[in-house]
Amino acid sequence: MTVPVTASSSATPTFTPIDLLRLPNKNELCAAFVGKSLSTVRTPAIVVDRxxxxxxxxxxxxxxxxxxxxxxxxxxxxxxxxxxxxxxxxxxxxxxxxxxxxxxxxxxxxxxxxxxxxxxxxxxxxxxxxxxxxxxxxxxxxxxxxxxxxxxxxxxxxxxxxxxxxxxxxxxxxxxxxxxxxxxxxxxxxxxxxxxxxxxxxxxxxxxxxxxxxxxxxxxxxxxxxxxxxxxxxxxxxxxxxxxxxxxxxxxxxxxxxxxxxxxxxxxxxxxxxxxxxxxxxxxxxxxxxxCLDLQQIATKMVTLERVATSVLTHVISLYPHRQEAMCDAAAIAMARDAGPIPGFGRVVYPTNAVGWGLGRMSQEHGTLVQTEGETGRCARDLELGEMLRIVGQHACVTLAAHPWFYCVDDGGDIITDVWVPWKGW
Missing domain, CATH: 3.20.20.10 (Alanine racemase)
Incomplete structure (x- = not known):
């Protein structure tokens, strides 16, 4: 292969529209959420453990x-x-x-x-x-x-x-x-x-x-x-x-x-x-x-789940006991479709007694929760309609990019301590 050594001089210059970008107001977000429990948050949402x-x-x-x-x-x-x-x-x-x-x-x-x-x-x-x-x-x-x-x-x-x-x-x-x-x-x-x-x-x-x-x-x-x-x-x-x-x-x-x-x-x-x-x-x-870390990093065996700093907050919105599945409101947009060596698109990490459930299938906003096989040595407990879960996804970089702001907690806690507003656009 021969590498082209010419460059078009006709490309129209473009500029970063930073002055046109209106991001959410951090002060207003902190006033609305800091000091409150994660249970008050509209889901799906991203949580960062600072x-x-x-x-x-x-x-x-x-x-x-x-x-x-x-x-x-x-x-x-x-x-x-x-x-x-x-x-x-x-x-x-x-x-x-x-x-x-x-x-x-x-x-x-x-x-x-x-x-x-x-x-x-x-x-x-x-x-x-x-x-x-x-x-x-x-x-x-x-x-x-x-x-x-x-x-x-x-x-x-x-x-x-x-x-x-x-x-x-x-x-x-x-x-x-x-x-x-x-x-x-x-x-x-x-x-x-x-x-x-x-x-x-x-x-x-x-x-x-x-x-x-x-x-x-x-x-x-x-x-x-x-x-x-x-x-x-x-x-x-x-x-x-x-x-x-x-x-x-x-x-x-x-x-x-x-x-x-x-x-x-x-x-x-x-x-x-x-x-x-x-x-x-x-x-x-x-x-x-x-x-931040994620399931892809856990699969390398270089880090453990305890070091993952980000998770997606979601509610169980329906139950399907006849097929041993449930549905949550975090799916392709909130989680991202990236895959990895660990099957599925995410794993439930909280509540800890709900470990054994994973995000097995997704459409745009419908997340299908399935029981993960052979990892806990026992069947996962039944989920409850309306309960809140936290899911670790496959690829934090893509998951975080979907969310307008991040709810921060400290030391594994439940109380919101800060809100981070990510930069959007190219």
């Missing part, structure tokens, strides 16, 4: 400190200012983030996290779209006012040509080159001719500067034990290291070591297995789901 969220952040950052590596936190799972603060304040000297949307990027600036110095390094995590370059230029220059830097993800030479037509007044664009380690999402294979060509184009350009090489092993979600996750992490490090070596072979003379950014939540949880030596750069770990 104590668990904070502990997960501290655990991840402590593991990085112990290994002597830096950490870049992904904000896409929760998309909230409170969550970003908790992620960054959990670690000494942790000021780097990665965002999946331009709305996330701009909201971080709007909320003052860049101005106050909490966020000093921001990566826009998608390959940069040509239509977004003028918007990215504005973002980069706004961040530079506070001594912060915006970095971009590159995986096509045409993107570099487009960046050359959108020069920054502050200097060259800082870029990560995206490496495809086998997931076949974004990036180029490290040993491919296409990767060599991309690196050559980047090195020859005065308009970009390679900051490092970035890989995301989404396939690590197939891990079923710590040893498998450790092997995926080893593969991540190998692929970005190979790409960095290609750059050096092509004559690169970086003023500081390349950053080799690796991670997905399963491999990030295996960071204590990392014993990388003689690398052509310094390791940076990135992850996002780790603060």
């Amino acid at each position: 104590t668990c969220f904070k502990t997960n952040c501290e655990t991840m950052n402590a593991a990085c400190v112990e290994q002597g590596i830096s950490f870049r936190t992904h904000v896409k799972t929760h998309k909230t200012v409170e969550g970003v603060r908790m992620q960054l304040e959990a670690g000494t000297g942790c000021h780097a983030v990665v965002c999946s949307t331009m709305m996330e990027c701009w909201q971080i600036v709007r909320e003052g996290l860049v101005r106050e110095g909490l966020v000093k390094d921001m990566l826009y995590g998608l390959p940069c779209g040509i239509d977004k370059l003028q918007d990215l230029s504005l973002l980069a220059e706004e961040m530079a006012r506070y001594g912060a830097v915006l970095r971009l993800m590159i995986d096509n030479p045409g993107q570099i040509m487009a960046l050359a037509r959108n020069r920054l007044s502050t200097g060259p664009w800082s870029i990560f080159i995206k490496v495809d380690g086998g997931g076949r999402r974004a990036g180029l294979p490290p040993k491919s001719a296409d990767m060599r060509e991309l690196i050559s184009v980047a090195l020859a350009s005065d308009d970009v500067e390679i900051f490092g090489f970035y890989s995301h092993f989404g396939q690590s979600y197939a891990s079923s034990c710590p040893d498998e996750a450790a092997l995926f992490l080893e593969g991540e490090v190998s692929c970005v290291a190979y790409a960095a070596k290609v750059a050096i072979e092509l004559g690169a003379a970086p003023t500081r070591p390349y950053v080799l950014s690796v991670g997905a939540t399963p491999t990030a949880h295996a960071v204590d297995s990392l014993h990388a030596v003689n690398l052509p750069g310094v390791i940076e770990l990135h992850a996002g789901n780790y603060c």
